Amino acid sequence: MENKAKTLREPARETPVRRSVDVLVVGGGPAGIMAAQAAAGEGLHVLLLENRSFLGGNLTIGLPILAFLNCKGEQVIKGLPQKFIDRLRERGAASEHKPCKNHMSLTIIDSEEAKSVALQTMADAGVEVLMYALCVDAIMDGNEIKGVIIESKAGREAIMAKVIIDCTGDADVAFRAGVECRKGDSDGGMQPPTLMFCMRGVETQKLRDAIVNHPGEYDMDVMPPEQFREGKFITVGLRGKIKQALADGLKIPVARTILITGLGDDEIWVNMSRVSGVDSTDPVSSTFGEIEARKQNKELVRYLKKYVPGFENARPEKTAPFLGIRESRVIVGKYILTSDDIVNCRRFDDAIAVAGYPVDIHHAKGADCTMEFCADSYDIPYRSLLPATVENLLVAGRCSSMSHEAMASTRVMSTCMALGEAAGRAARIALRGGMKPSGVNVAEVQKELLEKGAYLRPLAP
The missing domain is CATH 3.50.50.60 (FAD/NAD(P)-binding domain)
Known part of the structure; x- marks a missing residue:
């Protein structure tokens, strides 16, 4: 009752x-x-x-x-x-x-x-x-x-x-x-959160070379390709690759590919899940955010392995312990x-x-x-x-x-x-x-x- x-x-x-x-x-x-x-x-x-x-x-x-x-x-x-x-x-x-x-x-x-x-x-x-x-x-x-x-x-x-x-x-x-x-x-309306996850086995040099040598195809929003020749980096771009993935039927929640090198040579952290409407002061909303972000992250792994150089043989290693609230x-x-x-x-x-x-x-x-x-x-x-x-x-x-x-x-x-x-x-x-x-x-x-x-x-x- x-x-x-x-x-x-x-x-x-x-x-x-x-x-x-x-x-x-x-x-x-x-x-x-x-x-x-x-x-x-x-x-x-x-x-x-x-x-x-x-x-x-x-x-x-x-x-x-x-x-x-x-x-x-x-x-x-x-x-x-x-x-x-x-x-x-x-x-x-x-x-x-x-x-x-x-x-x-x-x-x-x-x-x-x-x-x-x-x-x-x-x-x-x-x-x-x-x-x-x-x-x-x-x-x-x-x-x-x-x-x-x-x-x-x-x-x-x-x-x-x-x-x-x-x-x-x-x-x-x-x-x-x-x-x-x-x-x-x-x-x-609040900025949507992201559930970060880490991939290992990334051929980071292959990603560097693609950005530096083919900037028209592997575009960065405002960062010059030379910035990616050496050292740690963060990508914000590859809009064309996301458009291609969307046209092929993948469900990508963001317009840009945001990848961050870790301390390990083959380590990349992915900042791409995006769950709109989440309110971190509401446990029901936060629960939805965690579940939905994990679904998105599975699709993002598919995207990275198929469309982004260096990820062909990479594997997801770990997920952040909680949503990153903006x-x-x-x-x-x-x-x-x-x-x-x-x-x-x-x-x-x-x-x-x-x-x-x-x-x-x-x-x-x-x-x-x-x-x-x-x-x-x-x-x-x-x-x-x-x-x-x-x-x-x-x-x-x-x-x-x-x-x-x-x-x-x-x-x-x-x-x-x-x-x-x-x-x-x-x-x-x-x-x-x-x-x-x-x-x-x-x-x-x-x-x-x-x-x-x-x-x-x-x-x-």
């Missing part, structure tokens, strides 16, 4: 407090790792909360890290993000920052080593890590957040904190704290970064990070994307990390205060890492001064960022 009840009333309960900490960072992805590391020190108790069984987030799904450099080849992401790459390089698990006309720069990393380095970084910084726990609610006192409610196999518990940093990517903490959040474009909730903060700020290389007095990645929008409908480039670099203001109304909360990563178009630039991992570092340092400075993050003197944050090796553009005289 159909159950017509829409809601039920749960009995009141006493919720045990698991921890009371100085700084709670929710989300152990690129932004969260940097935030927790930056917040640690000076005797502060910092806790990093993660719902998965590992740290690293999108660092672990086969993606390269884009845009440590800007279009001029200048490194604009430094500080703790660069130190993380240095630790990976010590293990032979990261490439150099290779300039790239389309993506500014490309840094290949080993996804498994990223998990290990993330955990070691937290241990070295004295950060407590709690995994297998999901943040499900915020504890509020007026407009101030005082803690969060978590759920795990241990049950429902509370974690209290003096400052909380939301690095969930989906603004989970901010949303539950009552912060105004937005999703997508003017119609609510867009979901973003907060409304004290300042909303816009695409105009990006393409006009805007400067801000309260800048806490610099970025140079283009406005790269994978359209909510259809198979293509558009890119709008910045001629140099742009600043991200501290105010974009601060919710407009809720206190004691910082929001770092792709869910910071950005417009739909601006977030299409700031969503890349290098920028998210820089925002995480800034949020962590601001949280510690706030506690040191006995004030809320919204009351911090940004000059102090900027001074510490520079002293610790981060990059900020000098203010004009």
Whole structure:
């Protein structure tokens, strides 16, 4: 018999407090790792909360890290993000920052080593890590957040904190704290996610030769063929090959072939599945996305083996542990970064990070994307990390205060890492001064960022 009840009333309960900490960072992805590391020190108790069984987030799904450099080849992401790459390089698990006309720069990393380095970084910084726990609610006192409610196999518990940093990517903490959040474009359309997968046994030199020697047939959108002669690379093109495959009856969800060399000579990661309409804040939608992306990936293997040189004898080796989400909730903060700020290389007095990645929008409908480039670099203001109304909360990563178009630039991992570092340092400075993050003197944050090796553009005289 159909159950017509829409809601039920749960009995009141006493919720045990698991921890009371100085700084709670929710989300152990690129932004969260940097935030927790930056917040640690000076005797502060910092806790990093993660719902998965590992740290690293999108660092672990086969993606390269884009845009440590800007279009001029200048490194604009430094500080703790660069130190993380240095630790990976010590293990032979990261490439150099290779300039790239389309993506500014490309840094290949080993996804498994990223998990290990993330955990070691937290241990070295004295950060407590709690995994297998999901943040499900915020504890509020007026407009101030005082803690969060978590759920795990241990049950429902509370974690209290003096400052909380939301690095969930989906603004989970901010949303539950009552912060105004937005999703997508003017119609609510969000950039579709991709489920990355890896192929081994690729004759990479054969692919290089095809692109370099036959650019008319193996076309790249904007990248010159010479870029593919040596070193790591990412392809964005082969539109003609996709059109040919579509004409032959294959179902290809994208207009361009996006392939990324791995650290192994025969290793290629494929960034081509595209499931429109997925909302990562809805489990039914996310489930559909995972299932549909796996179906698409099977067809993409057929496409690569038949139409792309070097893949004839390649085999799928592994699939990313979760969908790569490009867009979901973003907060409304004290300042909303816009695409105009990006393409006009805007400067801000309260800048806490610099970025140079283009406005790269994978359209909510259809198979293509558009890119709008910045001629140099742009600043991200501290105010974009601060919710407009809720206190004691910082929001770092792709869910910071950005417009739909601006977030299409700031969503890349290098920028998210820089925002995480800034949020962590601001949280510690706030506690040191006995004030809320919204009351911090940004000059102090900027001074510490520079002293610790981060990059900020000098203010004009």
